[in-house]
Amino acid sequence: MEEKKKIAKTVVDFEGYGADPVPEEGQSLDWSDRLFLDVYPEDLRKFKFWPENPKPFRNVLEEYTEKIKKITELTSKAMARSLNLEENCFLNQFGERGPLQARFNYYSLCQRPDRVLGLKPHADGSGYTIIYQDELGLQVLKDDKWLTVPNLSQALLVLMGDQMEIMTNGIFKSPVHRVLSNAEKDRISVAVFYTPEGGREIGPEDGLVSEEKPQIFKKVKGYADIHFEYYQRGMRALHIAQV
Ligand SMILES: O=C(O)CCC(=O)C(=O)O
Numbered sequence: 001m002e003e004k005k006k007i008a009k010t011v012v013d014f015e016g017y018g019a020d021p022v023p024e025e026g027q028s029l030d031w032s033d034r035l036f037l038d039v040y041p042e043d044l045r046k047f048k049f050w051p052e053n054p055k056p057f058r059n060v061l062e063e064y065t066e067k068i069k070k071i072t073e074l075t076s077k078a079m080a081r082s083l084n085l086e087e088n089c090f091l092n093q094f095g096e097r098g099p100l101q102a103r104f105n106y107y108s109l110c111q112r113p114d115r116v117l118g119l120k121p122h123a124d125g126s127g128y129t130i131i132y133q134d135e136l137g138l139q140v141l142k143d144d145k146w147l148t149v150p151n152l153s154q155a156l157l158v159l160m161g162d163q164m165e166i167m168t169n170g171i172f173k174s175p176v177h178r179v180l181s182n183a184e185k186d187r188i189s190v191a192v193f194y195t196p197e198g199g200r201e202i203g204p205e206d207g208l209v210s211e212e213k214p215q216i217f218k219k220v221k222g223y224a225d226i227h228f229e230y231y232q233r234g235m236r237a238l239h240i241a242q243v
């Protein structure tokens with residue numbers, strides 16, 4: 001508890017330990033405890049929010065960030081190749097300093113899992129998000145049904161965010177997802193959001209637009225901020241990028 005107080009965020013901070021900035025009236029709160037940290041680029045790290053205990057935390061997170069950074073390079077290239085695009089095209093849109101932000105979620109036991117969600121339905125405003133989970137609980141909405149994401153040991157989940165949906169002109173979908181709460185098992189997840197540099201304009205790749213596949217998204221800038229305003233109200237933002 002002492003450690004949590006030291007790194008507590010205020011309601012206007014994004015970084016630190018605690019819930020999201022206070023949601024708008026009428027929005028439900030989530031059954032989770034969380035720590036949010038900017039981890040890349042390195043010069044944007046604010047160590048005052050990094051817990052000193054457990055002792056190895058800082059080194060482990062620095063190492064994890066390095067590895068996730070490599071994974072974003074490999075994944076972005078693989079996704080480009082899978083669409084017959086030049087392999088660096090998404091990396092160029094993200095930019096050299098495309099930020100990585102880590103969210104550590106702890107979902108403690110909940111006596112009324114029938115009444116409370118661990119995390120309310122939302123889509124991510126990132127390019128994409130890389131998730132580690134230690135237990136089942138994450139669900140993705142597909143054809144109006146909630147599907148539970150399997151928990152494969154040693155596997156990371158790559159979840160598309162709204163900005164990848166924009167860059168692929170709607171080919172890769174950013175799914176609405178939520179987390180259930182649980183009365184028997186607690187759950188930990190680490191979500192790393194990979195987002196294009198804030199000042200950059202992103203948009204559908206030219207190679208994905210043609211007469212048969214008209215452009216469905218415009219170029220946008222600062223999408224993550226716009227997304228957050230809508231998220232606070234329990235809404236999606238993707239329509240603002242539609243042609
Ligand atoms: O806990 C999870 O598995 C997902 C977390 C998530 O969706 C988020 O932090 O945006």
Ligand SMILES: [Fe+2]
Nearest residue numbers: 122123124177
């Ligand atoms: Fe999410």
